[in-house]
Amino acid sequence: MAKNRTSPDEYTRPLRRILVGLLVVALVGLFLIWRIDSPRVERFRTALVDRMVPSFEWALVPVTKSADMVDSFQSYANLYDQNQELRRELQQMKAWKEAALQLEQKNARLMDLNQVRLDPKLTHVTGVVMADSGSPFRQSVLLNVGARDGLRDGWATMDGIGLVGRISGVGERTARVILLTDSNSRIPVTAQPSGQKGLLSGDNTLRPPLEFLEKPDLVRPGDQVITSGDGGVFPAGLLVGTIVQGADRRLRVALSADYERLEFLRVLRSHALEPITDAGNLIAVPATEAPAAQTEAPSAVGQ
Amino acid sequence: MFGGVTDSVWVYRAGFIGIALGLLFLRMLPLGSMAGDWPGPDLMLCLMLAWVTQRPDHLPTGLIALVVLTEDMILMRPPGLWTAIVVLATEFLRARSTLTRELGFMAEWLLIAGVMVAMLLAYRLAFAVTFMTQPGFGFAFAQTVGSILMYPVIVWLLRVVIHLRKPSAGEVDAKGRRL
Numbered sequence: 194m195a196k197n198r199t200s201p202d203e204y205t206r207p208l209r210r211i212l213v214g215l216l217v218v219a220l221v222g223l224f225l226i227w228r229i230d231s232p233r234v235e236r237f238r239t240a241l242v243d244r245m246v247p248s249f250e251w252a253l254v255p256v257t258k259s260a261d262m263v264d265s266f267q268s269y270a271n272l273y274d275q276n277q278e279l280r281r282e283l284q285q286m287k288a289w290k291e292a293a294l295q296l297e298q299k300n301a302r303l304m305d306l307n308q309v310r311l312d313p314k315l316t317h318v319t320g321v322v323m324a325d326s327g328s329p330f331r332q333s334v335l336l337n338v339g340a341r342d343g344l345r346d347g348w349a350t351m352d353g354i355g356l357v358g359r360i361s362g363v364g365e366r367t368a369r370v371i372l373l374t375d376s377n378s379r380i381p382v383t384a385q386p387s388g389q390k391g392l393l394s395g396d397n398t399l400r401p402p403l404e405f406l407e408k409p410d411l412v413r414p415g416d417q418v419i420t421s422g423d424g425g426v427f428p429a430g431l432l433v434g435t436i437v438q439g440a441d442r443r444l445r446v447a448l449s450a451d452y453e454r455l456e457f458l459r460v461l462r463s464h465a466l467e468p469i470t471d472a473g474n475l476i477a478v479p480a481t482e483a484p485a486a487q488t489e490a491p492s493a494v495g496q
Numbered sequence: 497m498f499g500g501v502t503d504s505v506w507v508y509r510a511g512f513i514g515i516a517l518g519l520l521f522l523r524m525l526p527l528g529s530m531a532g533d534w535p536g537p538d539l540m541l542c543l544m545l546a547w548v549t550q551r552p553d554h555l556p557t558g559l560i561a562l563v564v565l566t567e568d569m570i571l572m573r574p575p576g577l578w579t580a581i582v583v584l585a586t587e588f589l590r591a592r593s594t595l596t597r598e599l600g601f602m603a604e605w606l607l608i609a610g611v612m613v614a615m616l617l618a619y620r621l622a623f624a625v626t627f628m629t630q631p632g633f634g635f636a637f638a639q640t641v642g643s644i645l646m647y648p649v650i651v652w653l654l655r656v657v658i659h660l661r662k663p664s665a666g667e668v669d670a671k672g673r674r675l
Contacts, residue, residue: 213557213583213587216557216558216561216583217580217583217584219576220561220565220576220577220579220580220583221576221577221580222576223575223576224574224575224576224577224580224622227574227575227576228574228626228628234575238569238572238575241569241570242569242570245570246524246570249521249524252521253521253524253525253526256525257525257526260525322526323526324524324525324526325523325524325525325526326571326572327520327523327524327570327571328523328571328572328573329533329534329535329536329635329639330535330630330631330635330636331571331572331573333572334526335526369572376629376630376631377629397631397632397635455526
């Protein structure tokens with residue numbers, strides 16, 4: 194049979210053209226569906242990642258570990274210098290520790306005076322970073338904790354020090370963290386001490402800019418940035434970083450979290466704030482509901 | 497790798513899937529591509545374009561679509577869009593396989609460079625039309641330039657490691673069919 198297998202005729206037959214056309218239409222259709230109704234497709238994506246990536250784990254772990262070992266081995270070279278430096282830092286830290294202890298005691302006393310109750314629900318789940326987003330244009334990591342550990346979308350993720358990102362996409366065994374540097378990340382923050390509120394919006398650089406400040410003049414480089422909790426999804430008061438002025442004269446945030454080594458991440462369990470929906474019935478108490486609400490109250494209050 | 501079996505298309509197809517999975521795996525390693533680093537070349541794209549140019553009969557369109565769609569899903573790209581563009585680009589190259597067979601390598605490289613730039617522009621146009629945030633043009637273009645520079649290396653590797661090259665004139669396969 195003298196059929197020419199690689200002749201272009203093979204690839205321009207009408208039937209083949211129609212089939213390829215249909216394939217392309219289906220793919221573009223998938224993209225449009227994703228664009229219009231992304232939660233459904235994203236759920237499918239999460240399920241796929243949840244199934245595929247843990248099956249890679251046996252190989253991911255040794256490769257990562259050996260790469261880390263090479264890194265660590267390189268650092269042996271300047272071990273002596275590091276040691277000297279650490280000693281000096283330790284000296285300084287001792288002084289700071291004293292100061293911190295005193296402040297802690299003072300803080301505890303003040304809190305006691307004010308009868309502050311810390312939120313007991315702010316506990317955390319710790320997860321290990323399994324995989325990277327794998328793309329220079331998306332900044333996210335995959336954690337080995339998921340819905341079976343009670344994770345939910347939108348929860349804050351920190352390393353030991355600062356905020357790292359937000360959970361976006363929870364599978365049964367895995368969860369994806371969109372880092373603050375991703376161009377889709379928007380976090381409401383407050384700059385201290387001025388208390389100016391703004392939006393930290395990632396732009397795929399290491400130092401995301403601070404936008405929508407009401408009075409940017411009040412914010413100076415060196416100010417501390419914490420989450421503001423606006424919008425109710427994110428707990429307030431988590432350390433994000435400090436303000437720096439970028440080369441483009443914009444206010445940017447140097448993140449406190451160590452983005453070079455994201456290994457163990459803490460996912461903070463934040464429960465949705467109970468919304469206050471009624472206008473408040475202090476002025477006109479509904480006659481029928483009033484007794485039920487005050488069963489515990491002493492009788493003197495009612496009169 | 498499998499030099500003994502020079503003409504079993506299925507072995508090459510399996511090899512392609514294996515290399516694709518390996519590349520995907522390497523990109524997922526949590527060794528941290530930091531934000532703001534220069535993006536490296538898209539090796540997957542180089543591999544597919546090089547393979548299709550050398551031997552279009554090895555990679556059926558369905559296989560390419562499947563592999564790129566998986567990559568889309570895992571790497572958090574908008575699903576389907578890049579796949580559609582890659583399928584169209586490979587179809588374009590397939591339809592010109594007799595042409596590229598006769599061209600010298602420089603001309604082939606130029607053609608591939610043009611295709612890659614066109615793919616980038618189409619991708620970014622689709623992003624702009626659907627109002628999605630996209631990285632800066634220079635940043636994305638750096639990746640395309642990297643891919644173009646990487647292309648000859650990939651072609652050379654394919655030739656040396658798995659003996660993949662364009663069939664010469666009058667070459668026949670194991671069953672005596674003309675290639």
